[in-house]
Amino acid sequence: MTIKAIIWDLEGVILRTNEGSISASLARLLEVPEEKVRPALFSDFNDQVDLGEYTQDDFWDFILETAGRPPEYKQRLRDFFFEGFFIDQELLTDVHNYHKYVKTCLFSNFSDELRPMMKSHWQVNGAFDEILISCEIGMIKPQPAAFQYALERLGCQASETIFIDDRARNVEGAQAAGIHAILYTDRLEMNNQITKFMNHRQQ
DSSP states (O other): OOOOEEEEOTBTTTEEETTSSHHHHHHHHHTSOGGGTHHHHTSHHHHHHHTTSSOHHHHHHHHHHHHTOOGGGHHHHHHHHHHSEEEOHHHHHHHHHHHTTSEEEEEEOOOTTHHHHHHHTSOOTTOOSEEEEHHHHTOOTTOHHHHHHHHHHHTOOGGGEEEEESOHHHHHHHHHTTOEEEEOSOHHHHHHHHHHHHHHHHO
């Protein structure tokens, strides 16, 4: 079956941090070891924020509590979105190129801050047919319903779709839904894997 759509994750794939990972960046900002912030990033509370049950500001409070830092560090965290992240323009160019031939989708587990940031700062300029944010749809990857929702929005079958994410659990969730999934490590490997899937499926 022909590949008709590609779904990309945002943070860790298209959206990059100066230190290479969000945990390393936050540790530098808060002046603590990285292991002090990791528990917050992989917590149930983080999932609740991504589901829209709490705000990004609530999450910054949670990070400070987890890392044992005082409230005056909160402004550093608020500035983090503006100073600590950047869009990988080379990868975004890849997305635009694929968009000439297939539908494209951005699907991110993220808080209420993402949509405003994408309008003002992390602009992707028409690269995607669909931009799905977990807090807006009330579902997060790797929930099966989240992948089904993405497929419905794209009007594609699982077997017609490629999914790219840097978290293994999300890749495994997509595979369980029947989607062709790629664990993101770098642009070259991503493009090699996409080419293999597209060539194999279109023969």
